[in-house]
Amino acid sequence: RAEDGYALWMRYAPLEPTLAAHYRTRLGQVVAPDQTATQRAARDELERGLGGLLGSDPQAPGTAAIGPALVLGTPQSSALIAPLRAQLQSLGEEGYLLKRTRVGERDVLLVAASRDIGVLYGVFHLLRLLQTGARIDALDVRQSPRLRLRVLNHWDNLDGYVERGYAGQSLWDWQTLPEWRDPRYTDYARANASVGINGTVLNNVNANAQSLAPQYLDKAATLADLFRPYGIRVYLSTRFNAPIELGGLDTADPLDPGVQRWWRDKAAEIYARIPDFGGFLVKANSEGQPGPQDYGRSHADGASLLADALAPHGGVVMWRAFVYAHDVPADRATQAYSEFVGLDGAFRPNVVLQVKNGPIDFQPREPFHPLFGAMPRTPLMMEVQITKEYLGFATHLVYLGPLYEEVLRADTRARGKGSTVAQALAGMAGVANIGTDRTWSGSHFDQANWYAFGRLAWDPRQSAGDIAADWAALTFSADPGVVQPIVGMMMASREAAVNYMTPLGLHHLMARGHHHGPGPWVDGGPRADWTSVYYHRADHSGIGFDRTAGGSNAVAQYSPDVAEQYGDLARVPAPLLLWFHHVPWDHRMASGRTLWDELVARYSQGVRQVQGMQCTWAGLQGRVDAQRHAQVAAFLRIQLREAQWWRDASVAYFQSVSGRPLPAGEAAPP
Numbered sequence: 083r084a085e086d087g088y089a090l091w092m093r094y095a096p097l098e099p100t101l102a103a104h105y106r107t108r109l110g111q112v113v114a115p116d117q118t119a120t121q122r123a124a125r126d127e128l129e130r131g132l133g134g135l136l137g138s139d140p141q142a143p144g145t146a147a148i149g150p151a152l153v154l155g156t157p158q159s160s161a162l163i164a165p166l167r168a169q170l171q172s173l174g175e176e177g178y179l180l181k182r183t184r185v186g187e188r189d190v191l192l193v194a195a196s197r198d199i200g201v202l203y204g205v206f207h208l209l210r211l212l213q214t215g216a217r218i219d220a221l222d223v224r225q226s227p228r229l230r231l232r233v234l235n236h237w238d239n240l241d242g243y244v245e246r247g248y249a250g251q252s253l254w255d256w257q258t259l260p261e262w263r264d265p266r267y268t269d270y271a272r273a274n275a276s277v278g279i280n281g282t283v284l285n286n287v288n289a290n291a292q293s294l295a296p297q298y299l300d301k302a303a304t305l306a307d308l309f310r311p312y313g314i315r316v317y318l319s320t321r322f323n324a325p326i327e328l329g330g331l332d333t334a335d336p337l338d339p340g341v342q343r344w345w346r347d348k349a350a351e352i353y354a355r356i357p358d359f360g361g362f363l364v365k366a367n368s369e370g371q372p373g374p375q376d377y378g379r380s381h382a383d384g385a386s387l388l389a390d391a392l393a394p395h396g397g398v399v400m401w402r403a404f405v406y407a408h409d410v411p412a413d414r415a416t417q418a419y420s421e422f423v424g425l426d427g428a429f430r431p432n433v434v435l436q437v438k439n440g441p442i443d444f445q446p447r448e449p450f451h452p453l454f455g456a457m458p459r460t461p462l463m464m465e466v467q468i469t470k471e472y473l474g475f476a477t478h479l480v481y482l483g484p485l486y487e488e489v490l491r492a493d494t495r496a497r498g499k500g501s502t503v504a505q506a507l508a509g510m511a512g513v514a515n516i517g518t519d520r521t522w523s524g525s526h527f528d529q530a531n532w533y534a535f536g537r538l539a540w541d542p543r544q545s546a547g548d549i550a551a552d553w554a555a556l557t558f559s560a561d562p563g564v565v566q567p568i569v570g571m572m573m574a575s576r577e578a579a580v581n582y583m584t585p586l587g588l589h590h591l592m593a594r595g596h597h598h599g600p601g602p603w604v605d606g607g608p609r610a611d612w613t614s615v616y617y618h619r620a621d622h623s624g625i626g627f628d629r630t631a632g633g634s635n636a637v638a639q640y641s642p643d644v645a646e647q648y649g650d651l652a653r654v655p656a657p658l659l660l661w662f663h664h665v666p667w668d669h670r671m672a673s674g675r676t677l678w679d680e681l682v683a684r685y686s687q688g689v690r691q692v693q694g695m696q697c698t699w700a701g702l703q704g705r706v707d708a709q710r711h712a713q714v715a716a717f718l719r720i721q722l723r724e725a726q727w728w729r730d731a732s733v734a735y736f737q738s739v740s741g742r743p744l745p746a747g748e749a750a751p752p
């Protein structure tokens with residue numbers, strides 16, 4: 083049943099009859115090769131899609147040379163497409179062309195690419211156009227991905243538990259693999275390919291060394307076999323001291339020849355099973371994970387060890403820059419930059435440094451990470467969370483497209499004006515929000531975050547609003563009367579969460595450990611930087627973390643123009659105010675209010691924004707199927723209750739510190 087959410091954005095619900103007839107006469111006969119697994123995947127998807135959308139089977143695939151035709155293929159697989167070879171090459175290995183043209187007497191719609199995978203991507207694009215009711219008469223689309231690595235990171239443990247996962251258990255059923263090939267694995271691959279995701283790291287960055295043991299490699303190899311037709315490479319997170327825990331060596335020192343041999347052998351063992359294995363993702367010397375620093379070596383030494391083992395096979399190392407030391411730093415936001423910026427140029431060519439979008443940890447809002455633009459000789463990937471660890475888990479409706487877009491478009495000024503974060507990237511990694519829940523993502527609206535991640539990784543210049551409109555049309559209905567209100571809700575939702583959780587640049591106010599509800603108070607945590615008071619620094623005089631030259635000077639990690647702006651109380655953007663400044667409660671804001679009044683107003687506004695979403699959603703009753711309508715409505719009730727909880731707890735706590743009265747009209751919760 084499409085209404086249970088399982089079909090994601092690939093519902094292929096019947097189109098309105100005149101539109102279906104219109105498309106049917108233009109598409110005509112399908113001419114598609116089926117010699118390779120990817121060719122079969124493309125053809126199957128097309129049959130599934132056209133069958134559903136057009137209400138009847140399209141004309142049987144064949145080669146009859148009369149009437150309009152939909153022709154799929156590459157220069158190798160199709161004589162009709164062979165003449166386009168040079169044009170297709172310019173679109174790269176994964177690019178594709180959708181073009182309506184005439185070949186002799188026939189009207190032909192070409193879905194053409196250099197390689198089969200491009201054809202599959204093209205098929206998904208075409209199906210999206212049909213689902214959204216687009217005109218195809220003069221179709222001429224050329225697409226190629228802007229980023230090479232578009233990778234999901236599953237934080238899945240071997241026991242089925244997903245760290246920071248809110249959508250059930252891990253999809254990977256290690257118990258029944260490799261024998262049982264759950265069809266759900268293929269549906270997962272289809273969903274990823276439909277948005278251009280081309281890699282998946284199967285296991286948690288807090289890795290278990292056992293994931294490299296032969297029996298798990300056999301299981302991973304089966305998943306790789308299932309994903310390969312869809313252009314998805316499998317990667318594994320590795321534990322740096324696996325040579326000890328798994329190999330029985332007495333050291334994991336990267337300069338030790340025995341350790342180097344162990345990793346070379348392990349790489350050979352993996353590639354014997356998975357010839358196109360993507361490589362390793364590594365969290366080292368962070369939050370207690372082992373790493374090269376345990377042996378007095380650098381991150382570059384550690385990354386080189388693994389890179390050299392993978393290089394003969396074509397694999398990459400995605401080395402994480404999220405380092406979080408044991409001793410409490412003066413300012414945790416500065417640590418990654420301090421440890422890595424000096425290593426620019428020291429990494430092997432097959433190492434990519436994976437940097438979180440902001441300098442702390444997936445907060446509702448952070449400034450962009452200062453390493454973007456600061457390591458010109460090192461390929462960088464941006465890691466974002468799709469799972470919403472700090473954004474209300476799966477129940478709060480928070481569309482993350484605007485968050486991703488904000489960072490991708492941020493101007494690092496590294497090479498003058500217009501040096502966006504997106505330009506500094508070789509790839510994007512998204513911490514997956516996928517599990518065994520029937521909806522895959524724990525809620526209907528959280529599917530949009532998976533979708534938006536893929537679309538933006540393909541082309542970071544796309545707009546979050548356009549992507550939301552596509553998603554809403556594919557997922558609910560192409561009727562503008564449905565799409566527009568849903569897009570309105572989605573586009574305002576991230577700012578709503580910022581308002582009721584962490585307005586004006588505040589961060590990490592969540593309760594310790596689970597990170598769900600508010601916890602801005604002193605909670606007696608074991609470490610200063612595990613408590614919210616470390617971050618908000620509220621006292622009788624004011625609130626905010628002073629990261630200017632007078633404080634931690636974290637601002638100096640940005641290029642001079644950015645540092646100057648962020649460091650200047652008069653010029654810092656209001657959404658980042660308290661990230662960079664400790665500001666007196668009576669500071670006059672642009673709105674004319676004092677900071678204290680503004681803070682309270684933002685919290686209340688966040689609650690009202692959730693009420694606004696409820697109203698919009700109520701207006702869609704009858705236009706969205708009852709099953710999904712009811713679940714979203716129920717989740718919005720939970721979100722409203724929790725937004726109020728956030729607002730009341732935060733305002734009450736900060737008031738106990740500021741000693742200021744509540745502004746008029748704010749005494750009671752709105």
Ligand code: GCU
Pocket residue numbers: 245246287288365369404443471
């Ligand atoms: C956050 C998260 C951890 C995770 C870590 C990481 O701190 O709470 O669960 O392991 O990020 O990205 O490594």
